[in-house]
Structure formats: C-alpha cells, structure tokens
Amino acid sequence: MKILFLALLALPTLVFAEDTLNSGDTAWMLVATAFVMLMTPAGLALFYGGLTRSKNVLNTIGMSLGAYAVGTLVWVIVGYSIAFGDGDLIGSGKVMLSGITSDTLSGTIPELLFVAFQGTFAAIAVAIASGSMIERVKFSTFMIFVALWVVAVYAPITHWAWSGNSTTLNFGEMDFAGGTVVHLNAGVAGFVVAMILGRRKDYGKAAIKPFSPVLVVLGAALLWFGWFGFNAGSEVAADGTAASAFLVTNVAASLGVIGWIAVEWLVYKKATLVGGASGAIAGLVAITPASGSAGVEGAIIIGLIGGALGFYGVAKLKTMFKVDDSLDAFWIHGLVGIWGSVATAIFIADYAMPENYNMGSQLVAQFSAIGLTIVYSGIVTAIVFFIASAITGGGRVDEETEARGLDETVHGEKVLNL
Numbered sequence: 001m002k003i004l005f006l007a008l009l010a011l012p013t014l015v016f017a018e019d020t021l022n023s024g025d026t027a028w029m030l031v032a033t034a035f036v037m038l039m040t041p042a043g044l045a046l047f048y049g050g051l052t053r054s055k056n057v058l059n060t061i062g063m064s065l066g067a068y069a070v071g072t073l074v075w076v077i078v079g080y081s082i083a084f085g086d087g088d089l090i091g092s093g094k095v096m097l098s099g100i101t102s103d104t105l106s107g108t109i110p111e112l113l114f115v116a117f118q119g120t121f122a123a124i125a126v127a128i129a130s131g132s133m134i135e136r137v138k139f140s141t142f143m144i145f146v147a148l149w150v151v152a153v154y155a156p157i158t159h160w161a162w163s164g165n166s167t168t169l170n171f172g173e174m175d176f177a178g179g180t181v182v183h184l185n186a187g188v189a190g191f192v193v194a195m196i197l198g199r200r201k202d203y204g205k206a207a208i209k210p211f212s213p214v215l216v217v218l219g220a221a222l223l224w225f226g227w228f229g230f231n232a233g234s235e236v237a238a239d240g241t242a243a244s245a246f247l248v249t250n251v252a253a254s255l256g257v258i259g260w261i262a263v264e265w266l267v268y269k270k271a272t273l274v275g276g277a278s279g280a281i282a283g284l285v286a287i288t289p290a291s292g293s294a295g296v297e298g299a300i301i302i303g304l305i306g307g308a309l310g311f312y313g314v315a316k317l318k319t320m321f322k323v324d325d326s327l328d329a330f331w332i333h334g335l336v337g338i339w340g341s342v343a344t345a346i347f348i349a350d351y352a353m354p355e356n357y358n359m360g361s362q363l364v365a366q367f368s369a370i371g372l373t374i375v376y377s378g379i380v381t382a383i384v385f386f387i388a389s390a391i392t393g394g395g396r397v398d399e400e401t402e403a404r405g406l407d408e409t410v411h412g413e414k415v416l417n418l
Contacts, residue, residue, distance in 0.1 A: 153377055184333070220280050
C-alpha cells in the first residue's frame with residue numbers, strides 16, 4: 001500500500017513533467033547549427049560569387065558575409081523576440097534575450113541553442129535575397145536593408161508559421177524547415193528589390209557569364225552539406241524524423257541535379273556544371289518544407305520536378321517577366337519554394353501521415369500561407385528598401401561604379417581570374 005500511495009503522489013509530476021535536457025538532442029543541435037552557419041558565409045557566398053562577374057565577385061561574397069553578421073546581431077537583439085516571443089501578430093518579451101539563461105530550456109535543448117539555430121535561418125534568408133540585386137545595389141544600403149528586413153519581414157512571418165503563439169495568421173500550413181518562411185520569403189524580397197533597382201546597364205546587351213563554375217559547384221556542395229543541418233536539425237531532436245529528413249534531403253538534391261541537367265540537355269544539348277549545381281539547390285529548396293513528412297518516393301518526385309521547374313523558371317519564365325533577377329533568387333528559391341510547399345501536402349509518407357488527414361484542406365492551408373507570404377513580404381520589403389535607400393541617399397550605385405565593378409570602387413580590392 002505504501003508503494004502504491006507513493007506512486008499516486010508522483011503521478012502528477014510524471015504527467016505534468018517540465019522539459020528536461022537531453023544531451024543527445026543538444027549535441028545534435030550544436031552540430032546542426034554549425035552546419036547551417038556554414039551555408040551563408042561559405043556555401044552561399046561561393047555559390048553566388050562564382051555566378052557573378054569577376055569585377056563584382058568580392059562584393060557579392062561580402063554581401064553574404066555582411067548579411068550573416070548583421071542578421072545575427074539584430075536577431076539576438078529583437079528578431080528572436082518578435083519571432084518566438086509571446087503574442088498573436090508579433091511576439092514580445094524576449095528583447096536582448098531577456099529572461100533566457102543557460103538553464104532555460106526549449107523542449108529538450110537549451111533555449112540559447114535554439115536561438116542560435118534559428119538565427120542562422122534568418123541570416124541565410126536575407127543573404128539569399130541578395131542574389132537578385134547584386135552588381136548594382138549600394139553595399140551600405142544592403143547592410144541597412146538586412147537589419148530592417150530581418151526585423152520587419154522575416155521575424156513576423158516566422159512567428160506566424162512556427163512560434164505556436166499566433167492564431168490569426170497561422171493557417172495550419174506544413175512547413176517543416178522553411179519553404180515559405182525562408183525560401184519563398186527571400187525569393188519574393190529579392191524580386192521586389194530587383195524591380196525597384198531596375199536592370200543592370202548592360203543587361204540584355206552583353207554576355208553576362210559566371211566568373212567561376214568551379215566556385216559555383218564548390219558553393220553548392222557546401223550548401224548541400226549544410227542543408228542536412230537545415231532540414232534534419234529542424235526536428236530539434238536526434239530521432240527517427242531527423243534521420244528521415246536527412247535521407248530525403250540527400251535524395252531530393254540528387255534528383256534536382258538530374259532534373260535540371262536532363263531538361264537542359266533536351267533544350268540546349270548541353271549539361272552544364274552550373275546547371276547541375278543550380279539543380280541541386282532547386283532540389284534542396286523543394287524538399288525543405290516536406291523534409292519532415294515525405295518519404296523517399298515523394299522526395300524523388302519533389303526533387304526531380306524541383307530541378308526541372310528551376311531550369312524552366314531561369315531559362316524561360318525569367319525572360320517573360322523581364323526583371324533582372326541577377327542570380328535567379330526568385331526562380332530557384334521563390335518559384336521552387338511554392339512547388340515544395342504545395343508538394344508537402346501531397347507527398348506524405350505513411351508513417352508520417354497525421355490522423356484524419358485531409359489533403360484538400362491541407363492544400364488550402366498551404367496556398368493560404370503562400371499567398372500571405374507573397375503579399376506581406378512583397379509590400380513590406382518595398383517599404384524597407386525605400387527606407388534603407390533614403391538613409392544612404394539612393395539604393396543604386398552610380399553608372400561609373402557599376403561599369404568599373406563594385407570590388408574595386410567600393411571595397412578597394414580585386415580578384416584574379418581563376
């Protein structure tokens with residue numbers, strides 16, 4: 001009887017137990033955060049740097065580096081509070097990480113680690129957007145834009161989708177690792193700024209060839225590597241879902257390569273390395289929102305279509321819209337991000353299928369989130385860029401600077417051709 005009595009006394013503690021630290025989950029998330037950190041100042045920087053022209057390589061790489069540094073700063077000051085603080089439309093209460101100590105937990109990991117992990121997402125999102133505006137935007141304007149955009153655009157959209165505190169603008173979408181929050185959001189932002197800036201002076205008049213396909217492939221490989229932390233880390237635990245996300249991420253990226261170069265071969269009779277690297281990124285973007293729920297079969301289809309769709313966007317749709325999206329941020333991240341978000345509702349593994357799942361209702365939720373992201377990101381990005389431009393006396397460099405290249409005129413440095 002005494003044992004039974006003690007067990008009954010302990011029952012409330014067992015039922016309502018607080019979060020406890022799990023060393024395995026924590027170790028994995030430390031690694032995953034480091035993986036995602038590598039994606040911006042190394043992977044994306046080299047990928048974008050290789051795609052641009054030699055006179056703007058360092059400026060392009062510098063924009064990724066600067067985006068990571070400034071994005072990290074504003075994230076810990078106020079971005080995390082807006083994204084994951086208490087509140088419906090926006091979060092609050094965690095400015096300068098107020099109330100968070102080394103003992104504070106988020107699930108089974110330290111909340112400070114969760115702050116760091118999510119901060120890498122904010123930084124790469126705005127760095128992705130830089131690809132649409134390179135070779136003509138002022139470096140100073142972009143740095144101010146980074147700070148304002150993370151606070152005014154990225155953090156609120158993150159709050160609505162992921163915080164669990166928003167009801168008004170949470171449509172119940174499935175976005176495991178950032179299909180709308182990161183990729184569509186960044187793609188739309190880049191596209192809007194590209195429209196505001198206008199075309200480069202020689203766009204459509206002279207051949208604009210990548211500086212180094214070697215750097216493009218190397219950067220894509222580093223992004224691929226880091227994406228394992230991006231997707232599998234979004235489970236915030238070292239478990240079977242993380243393992244599944246890891247596997248389908250690798251499968252979809254591989255099929256993205258195949259999808260891009262297959263269509264490229266059919267159209268141009270060439271299978272380029274730049275195309276293959278771009279296809280890998282398209283496959284990764286496509287699987288991101290579905291990485292926690294899709295199985296291998298779904299990943300094959302999602303990645304293959306993602307690669308083919310990315311090629312079609314860059315090769316065909318881009319010429320129809322006539323917007324100088326320099327490095328195709330919208331077509332690879334925005335357009336393919338939309339496909340990935342829609343595909344998430346369609347391709348769900350049996351072992352990940354929610355109880356009483358209704359595909360039609362989920363598709364409505366996915367399209368609602370896509371629409372909200374496009375409208376909000378588009379409008380607020382324009383406002384934010386106009387503010388940044390006003391502070392710096394205009395957002396676009398002068399014609400001489402653009403003609404000579406931003407590496408020498410803005411940074412006082414040059415890179416030798418490889």
